[in-house]
Amino acid sequence: MAKQSRGLIAYHMGVTTLTLGSVLNVILLLLRIGDYGLELKIANGLLLVFAVDYVIRLGITKNRKIFLIQSAFDLLGIIPLHPVFAFFRLARLVRLIRFHHLFWRLGLSGKWTQAYHRFIYQTGFIYLFSISVVIIVISAFLFSLTEKQSLANALWWAITTATTVGYGDETPHTAFGKIIASFLMVGGIGFIGLLTSTISDFVASRTEQATTNQEAQQQADLDRLLTKIDTLTTKVDHLQTQVDRLTPAKKNKHQKRPRPKS
Template identity: 55%
Template structure:
């Protein structure tokens, strides 16, 4: 009885989290299209309230997690989703939605689970993408925070500067004016570019490996078909050889009798 009640409470809680995650994403999208502003009343309270709820949810789950290291790895996107750095960070909350749906086997019911979702999970965790991505984001956020304080600009603009600098795009619309700001930029150029380079290399290697694996699979299938054809041909040759031998014996016997 208690198990059913607990499952029901968990289901209601998960549905609430999914609704809040989707609603927060929709709120930010509306703000991006200037249909509303999340910095004005009452949307600022709604936006900040959602941030607090997801932060509490993350902390509680972390406290009760048996394997803290595994939790941090599996829920890296959740941590990014509660960073009040930029409104677009709420899109990381969709990772929580995906895990809830997988836990309730919704993808299986919809028929979209299996090789596709398995490949995504393998790409994120098995290739080390999640580690490199988390480190890259941490470097960008830390650099943007320091740059914002030193150069006295908004966090959003500082984050934009950090991204354009680390990706070597460098539009030049924002650049350091102070000595400390130049030092931060230099560190970001060296460290950020290195990790983002590894990140893009990991993505490239994954798709290249998958392409080669598919080609090898195709070649193996072709080889199996060829071996099967050779085996069938060999059986036919053996059968034909047996028939020839029988005919030869019959001819010898016939000639012997005639003598």
């Protein structure tokens, strides 16, 4: 068991190193810093490593449905359409942090991870986002084939079309390309609209919940203050009653004292 635990930790450390290395390599690749050819080979090699890792994990998992849902960003991270998809691999680091309870070990609150899990899964964000990316990727791939464009240009066209930006620098010229664009306009815009509304609803609900919690806390503090005031008032009334009882007794005592003889 100890060997298995050490092996798992070593595997996760290796995944973390490769993930950070792949992201750094993509940044250098996009900024054209260093040897572009070497960085492109490294990016392709890491893509192959992560693809093999994904297939192996999919094969040995007991519940593939749960795996596909939780590893949706891992799948996006091995799309060979553009090196920028490597940034999706960072989501795996978040899962590793939650798996090893690093926030708890460092004495940090787990509210952030709970909010992350609630936003990604409970709101359906992961499903809408995955479907939107799939529509964009498939449309870009087909556009690249029909319009004889590079994958990078096709992906740029698909993103600008799906987000209704439409710069017009890349446009379909063939009939099949226009059909692809039509499907992308209807399906992509619809899902991206749902994606945007999901984010807006989540932010609004969190704001409303925070406001409600603050008002509830203020009301609770006010109730405790009123309770203390009532308790203090009762004690003061009781003390006043005792003082009122002692005052006549003192007067009678003074009256019964014999007067000194002259």
